Each structure stands twice: as C-alpha cells, then as structure tokens.
Amino acid sequence: MSDEKKMVTALVVVGVFAVVTYIAFVNPPLGVAIGAGVAVATLVWRKLREK
Numbered sequence: 001m002s003d004e005k006k007m008v009t010a011l012v013v014v015g016v017f018a019v020v021t022y023i024a025f026v027n028p029p030l031g032v033a034i035g036a037g038v039a040v041a042t043l044v045w046r047k048l049r050e051k
Helices: 003-026 028-050
Strands: none
Touching: 003 028
16 A cells, blocks of 8 residues: 555544544434444445455
C-alpha cells in the first residue's frame, strides 16, 4: 500500500472514531449502536478485501 493510501486510511479511521465518540457522549445508546455497526462493517470489509 502506498504512503498516500495509508494516510487517507488513517484520516478516515480517525474521522469516524471522532464522530462516533462525539455521538456516544451526546447519546450513549446510539453511540454504542453506531460503534458496533462500524466494527461489523470493518470486519466485513477486511474479509472481503482478503479474497
């Protein structure tokens, strides 16, 4: 993976983490639900990318 793609990936991860954390502070149940959804989506994305 090129350095540019690594940087974009890191920025997306940090951005998603920041948004989910903010939502979790404002509305904890919604934040947990969105966090779980992001975790599942990440696992599916990694599994599909391996193939």
